[in-house]
Amino acid sequence: MTVSETTYVKTAVSKKDLFWLSGAASILAGILTVIGSLIASSGGNGSLTWIFGLGNIFTLFALIGIYGVQVGKSGWWGLIGFVLASTGNLLLVGGEEQTLAGMNFVLLGSSFSSLGLILLAIGSLRSRAFPRLAPFLWILAPLVGIPGMIAGGLANLFVTLAGVIFGLGFIAAGYYLFTRNLPKREG
Secondary structure: OOOOHHHHHHHOOOHHHHHHHHHHHHHHHHHHHHHHHHHHHOOOOOOHHHHHHHHHHHHHHHHHHHHHHHOOOOHHHHHHHHHHHHHHHHHHHHOOOOEEOOEEHHHHHHHHHHHHHHHHHHHHHHHOOOOOHHHHHHHHHHHHHHHHHHOOOOHHHHHHHHHHHHHHHHHHHHHHHHHHOOOOOOO
């Protein structure tokens, strides 16, 4: 039995479907990051592992669509940013117990992810594939978070704020990907 061309067309996943799903993943990643950051700032940590782990998995799927929309226009900035941000998120899924060259995966993953998102944001701004809000938030998040890691009593506030900004950037990008690729109503 052979599959006809019309059957293939009806069952194939389109780029529009991919971007729609990536948009949904981006929104979920952003929401989970914001929730996880707020829970962490309030001292709760029992459920953080699965919240951040699931958020990082959604972030990986989101990055595919985010980079896919701008792949032809973001240049090397976008490509290197995508690779670093994806690698960083993979390391973050590994957890604190895992180490590479003596550094735990969370520190390494956060560093790769932050640098990758800054470079991806530069590529996004160059490509003009997204409204400027998401890339600006991706640049702002590490700029707020890094001083928080060295600030004394305000460290928790800076790190929480960076997580919320990061999450809002993914919500903004996801909203754009999701809504621009909604199925058209017929009738």
